[in-house]
Amino acid sequence: MSFTINRRNVLKSTLGWGGAAMLAGRTERAFGFTNPNERPRIAAVGTGSRWYQKATGRDSEYGSAPRMQQLGDYVAVCDADQYRLGLAGEIVTQWTGNSPKKVADYRAVIDDPNVDIIHISTPDHWHAKIAIEAMLAGKDVYCEKPMTLTIEEGRLMSRVCKETGRICQVGTQQRSSKEFLTAIALIQAGRLGKVTKATCSIGGAPTSPRIPATDPPKSLDWNLWQGPAADVPFRYLAGDNGETQSWSRCHYEFRWWYEYSGGKLTDWGAHHCDIATWGLGKTETGPVSIDPVMAEHPVEFRDGYPVDDSRYNTATRFLIRASFADGKQIELRHDQGNGIMFEGTEGRIFVNRGRLTGKPVEDLKSNPLPGGALEAVYRDRELTDHFLNFILACQDRQDPISDVHSHHRALSTCHLAGIAARVGRKIQWDPEAEKVVGDPLAQSFIARERRKGFEIEM
Structure with missing residues (x-):
């Protein structure tokens, strides 16, 4: 890839899970990427509501693009709907000060040498085709969930990812959430006994x-x-x-x-x-x-x-x-x-976004998990949000948390x-x-x- 990242500056700037919220509204280049050459160049393929609801004509901040644009620069947008494509182009221009390439056909961006990362937010039946061809073209990929429409597509994606050595993060962001990481750490520490x-x-x-x-x-x-x-x-x-x-x-x-x-x-x-x-x-x-x-x-x-x-x-x-x-x-x-309710021979826990309950959780007050337990679950990586985990994986060429x-x-x-x-x-x-x-x-x-x-x- 053509960009480099100063890991120390990135991690100092994000401050873990709270980084995205703390930096909301910033307009300057975020997270220590002061040199444009240090920021990955991203192409959005599919600009619907999961990418950013404002690109669908709604006044909502929902979507993954606002966070991704803090970590890199969108240089191209792609959508089969010209209305959404136009709105996406305007949004990116506001973010970067530059008008991005606007195309309907994704092949124009995966073949573009000025693109490092393909961010896929299309309907599910397009995911595998775009991701596979992007990896074969030498791009890293962030693909919203679900990754595939069929099991055969999953096998193909896994094979191509291994053969090309590209980095592909799936948008199952719960793998980077503290509640879910703590739940997994409790299970791996045996706090539920044998989970069945x-x-x-x-x-x-x-x-x-x-x-x-x-x-x-x-x-x-x-x-x-x-x-x-x-x-x-x-x-x-x-x-x-x-x-x-x-x-x-x-x-x-x-x-x-x-x-x-x-x-x-x-x-x-x-x-x-x-x-x-x-x-x-x-x-x-x-x-x-x-x-x-x-x-x-x-x-x-x-x-x-x-x-x-x-x-x-x-x-x-x-x-x-x-x-x-x-x-x-x-x-x-x-x-x-x-x-999700996990049941074991010695207890059970319930976890969702914002909630983690059960006696093994209550017992953490008197018997906390050992230091580094969450990091061990997180593949011995720094605890970050899902998007930064992907960007850092692109830098060190190691599997992201949602591989x-x-x-x-x-x-x-x-x-x-x-x-x-x-x-x-x-x-x-x-x-x-x-x-x-x-x-x-x-x-x-x-x-x-x-x-x-x-x-x-x-």
């Missing part, structure tokens, strides 16, 4: 009315937005619904269509199952059976496919149990709030849960061969056919 089960409460998915087929907005290249997915009619219905005030097959609402995502199973599941897999010590393997104890969809399914293409189709209510060879289990369920390989294993459980829900039966999984055992229909969902012209270019 993790229950991930991730919430249910919405339903929709019938959404009529209509012409896409003039600003949107619908063919490009669909990309690797099948070419189908654009659907849209205005109404009092969510971020976009609509039901659709497109912006934000893509999450509720199996063609582009996995519903809540890969939306919040990508976060909580990731931590559950880490806590159970299963980041290098997978379950051997996946049982859809209960799974409901808003439309009828036949042979694993929805028969109605006018409504949302991902699972709305579910209890799906993944069992490992040693008897440990991960449950994914739609109810019981939001968070491709372990996340692939965690996300595979989410994908398998979706497959079991779709076929409506328990499936057996060989975690070494990464294949479904004795169920050709379920195995057929391990990969998806990519539309001609949008294949992954290896």
Whole structure:
């Protein structure tokens, strides 16, 4: 990469988890990167609400771009929606004082020698193609979760990441959160005894009315937005619904269509199952059976496919149990709030964003964890926020905290849960061969056919 980082200045400036909040509103070059050549050059591919909600026309600070721009300079933005692309260009100009390259086709930025990092915030069905081709082009990658649409894509990403030596951080930022790191440290210190089960409460998915087929907005290249997915009619219905005030097959609402995502199973599941897999010590393997104890969809399914293409189709209510060879289990369920319950032979803890409870947590007052316990969990790295962890990994060429390989294993459980829900039966999984055992229909969902012209270019 063409940039260098003064680690001492960076760490002095960030002050750990509180750094981002303390520096909010600063306009000068942050974190000691006073020389433009010390700052990585970033291209944003996908400028929707996860990148920055202001680029969708909303007055909100939500998104990852404000933090990323403190650590580097956006030099290019890319989106299939010209309206969002224009807003993103204006935002970057305000941040940097320079107008970024504005393109619809991501290949124009991964082939650009003036780009060091590709920041992917597209819908899920685009993630793997862009990330793989970016790594092959010599770029490092920050990819929002979920990393992939299928298990096959995860295997490809892991292979390419190893072969190219590129750095890829997945946007499962809970791995850099103090509550979750403390939970993992408690487990690894034996404070729960032998941990046998993790229950991930991730919430249910919405339903929709019938959404009529209509012409896409003039600003949107619908063919490009669909990309690797099948070419189908654009659907849209205005109404009092969510971020976009609509039901659709497109912006934000893509999450509720199996063609582009996995519903809540890969939306919040990508976060909580990731931590559950880490806590159970299963980041290098997978379950051997996946049982859809209960799974409901808003439309009828036949042979694993929805028969109605006018409504949302991902699972709305579910209890799906993944069992490992040693008897440990991960449950994914739609109810019981939001968070993860770890159960062990000597206690249990509950953790979510902002909350960590249970007797082993209370016992920390009289029996604290040893010094350096959180750093040990954090791969012996300095405790930072998720984005700085990525930038420092790019500098020292070591895996970031949310690496491709372990996340692939965690996300595979989410994908398998979706497959079991779709076929409506328990499936057996060989975690070494990464294949479904004795169920050709379920195995057929391990990969998806990519539309001609949008294949992954290896």
